[in-house]
Amino acid sequence: MTPRSSRTTNDSSTLFDLDAPRITSLIDEVGETFPGASPRSALAVSTLTQTAKDIVEGAFVPLWVRGEISDFKSHRNGHWYFCLRDRAAQMRCVVWSRDQGALPAAPDDGMQVAAFGQLGVYAARGEMRFTVTRMEADGDGLRQKALEATRKRLAADGLLDAARKREIPRHPRRIAFVTSSSGAALHDVVAVLRRRAPAVELIVVHAAVQGDTAPRELCAALARVARWGGAELVIIGRGGGSREDLWAFNDERVARALAACPVPTISAVGHEIDMSLCDLVADLRAPTPSAAAEAAVMSRAETALEFAGLGRRMTDAVKTRLRDARSRVLQDSRRMSAAVQVRVVQNRHRMSAAAGRLNALSPLAILQRGYGVARDAEGHTLASASDFTPNEAFVLQLRDGAVDAVSRAVRLREAASQ
Template structure:
């Protein structure tokens, strides 16, 4: 091979005679970068992209977004790099000591001549990276209160317009429209198209949510898609999507995948639906159900009115009885009081005194004579008795005796 150039091989360094290979003599020495670049081409040509199993060690995330670490086993190790463009597609950075499967290509970094494995995809054994990313996002949202059950809002009973964020080409949109129309033809469905999987899906979903939030003319928002692999649903685990959904000013329903699929959006939304069809059932009241509910409420109102009327009649009857008893007791008390006062008045009446056998002396003009000095000898006067009046003439007067005899009511004066 020395002394002649292979046909089709790249040329490195300054021009040399055709019978000399680059670097075969001091005059044909090649640059270091030429050497490392040739090694890079040689290594990449010899190793196609492949999967490698190993343990992560010395992981470092650079501020420019690149990840650096070593992949090792019991006998060897190789330096690895994940460029920022590839790191964005990996759910979470690996931890030291984590067993992973790395897909990439052996290469050489020409600047330093380092042999390294350029990783394009990374998977932890089991679902370690996915679980780690999901838990990290959940804890971040929980810290800010977005998973607090008290912030959940109730869905409106009778929405007039529902916004649906999903792919315009997916089955989810068809299912939602079909179920909603079957339940009520009066509800308007507005489709807000968004990318629901793959690169750029989180940004597309955030943009769609923000459009609905700015619009503010929908009563409910449904966000979702049909079933798929974990990677297909991962956009709905993105923290940016979850925060945008939590900030939406209207009640939200998350309907991602099937019943067994639970995403971060399901935790943040006001209501989680197992499927897009179930989301439509939750959001749109059935006309038949509404009619049955109205009839049920009408019957309950009639029954409640009748019970209220019966209670009012019974209450009025009780009040009437109590008023009757109170009036009777009041009349009896008043009657007793009147009789008592009448007795007192009767005892104080002059007629009562006359009835006890006493008499009252009066002049013919009607003036009462109560003392001996008021009677002039020979002057006429009248005696008022209990059963009549007797005319009399004044005779000689005398003082009362020391012992006054007691007279009965049957005796005269």
Template sequence: MQQPLPVLSVSRLTALLKETVEDNFVRVLVEGEISNFSRPASGHYYFSLKDARAQMRGVMFRAQNRLLPFIPEDGMQVVCAGRISLYEPRGELQLVVEAMEPKGVGGLQLAFEQLKARLAEEGLFDAARKRPLPTFPRCVGVVTSASGAAIHDILNVLRRRGAGVRLVLRPALVQGASAAADIAAAIDEFNRHGEADVLIVGRGGGSLEDLWAFNEEIVARAVAGSGIPVISAVGHETDVTIADFAADLRAPTPSAAAEMVAKSRLELEGHLDHLCLRLAAQMRARMAFLNERVQGLERRLRSPAQQLKQWRDHEQLLEKRLQRAFDLALRQRRERLAAAAARLDALSPLAVLARGYAIVFRDRDGSAVRRAAQVQIGDEVSIRLAQGRLRAKLTEVEE
């Protein structure tokens, strides 16, 4: 006889299923595509994991997802490690994910690309915000490990090339969970003290995991926000980090960074010699030009004594010219007077008298006698001669 089935409540059934599922699927690896991804304020990740024929709800709690180097996205193909559980309030199976890895690309590389794209969209890598390095810095700040190869390489270069350059090291962790925060704090300290003219931030080579601190967002923002120009010098020439994009300049190695900030002594001396030669040539040309101007001014400039002498000479010249003009005018007037006197003399009655003629005047009225009819016998007349005068009384008149 068949035993009757026990009547189970829904909660009892889901509890039994939960126990069965969790006991048999303690550790599973599931591959699928993420969809319906959400990240609420609680910090947990909720999503669906699907393939062409089925899907399952998934959850990754904050304690686990904070260790992920990337942020999951819809459409991403992933491999999830975790356990199967049943969510009793809804009676739904779900995958509780404890680890996640992108399929086809490493998690660190994906995190690198995601952060790079996000910061680039913010304009953190724009060339316009990058500052030039000081030509001859007096103090170089270095953020790196005190015991690593990077600081020794930098010191060797500065001793050889950077005469007079002072170096200030702020030891920092360059690897591990606390490294990013320590690097960012070191950059902030240099900016608060304002002692360094330029910063070198970096370390020697290593794997992607070893260099990961320089791919953290906190370091990228500290580098981009630094008031002091920053050179990123992480790893080897082929290593590229987020800090390289955020920095004002990327150096392939720490040694190369030191060479950038410390000009060679010989190069500097040669540059100074060249400047001295150019300055001397310009000074000579300038002096020659000024000397020509002075000589021209000297030729144009006269002393007061010379000016007075010139005025006196000019006065004497004018006086001579005036005297000559006066003499000429006087002579011309004398000649004209003489000519006029000669003409007058030629017309003068005295000249006629001088030739033996005489003029007769009547005494009674002093008029000249031109005709005999003007006088009568007995009239008294005066006879004017060339020299002297005669008085006579007429005794006879003939017309």
């Protein structure tokens, strides 16, 4: 008999004065009846672990646990396994593949996280196990990681290229605004547009801008705008909020839907410092919804100035044209009369030159200079000595009359020299 049972027996006997052997036999009976109380009633391992599981899961409601991630493993079966530890202890954890969508990204070893889940027992290993369904990393590490991964995918598809950015139309007539129809952003945008009072129609395309359904609703709204086809510009956005509130605008599906928008887009998510993937994908990023409205339309005064400027240029151009035409007519007439004058002078010169030449060639002019012309009886010019025969009558024409003459002898120069 052990000291403990003997003491019990003693205590009992002092209190109730019971028969010790009878108690012992009762204890034996309990041992036979209740599982695990004796070798003969020993429990099966699975029975014990199942019992432990029931007790642990009953004792702990789902709760948040803080620790550091280690030994993270994404298993072939699709589930994630890791340890959550601090200096003194560690606990095995699992995220079932069906629950992974609720986590922004898979955690990395070394990350400090808060994990939400249910403590239980994994019977096959006889281990305590924490089944995680939500997780947040310090410094928003998981979201940052997810954001960066998505950004890389968008960049790889060229959706962030500067060359993709389209010009924002200067005077869009119909602007679609994808936002919550009850949000502050809509109120701000309407106020700005009304103040600037352009000839604009604002078409509100409602979508939830935060919460689980926001990404899906934003995508649906963008798709609706595209199908409708009536907008010349799309603004997408919401007012400021927590990072969590703005998270839908970092959703890859939303960013891709925005990139696929058939008309130019302006993104206006939250406050100035908040930068979302939608901001990166949109053709223009406005720091706030009000700024988006300012960027989307020109004020009435600006537009009037633009028209006035064009009017002035048009008038100037026409004036120049008229002045040019007038001066060209003037110039033409001046050039014409100058040309006529030149022709007259030229003709006069040509005529006097011709007259001079005519005069020089005239036989009379030669006679004037003291030469004579011999002609035979028929009037043929006798220009050469060989034209003469001795004793031939001829006429010698001189400047003031003629002489009837007869040749005596003919002396050719060659004959004379021989």
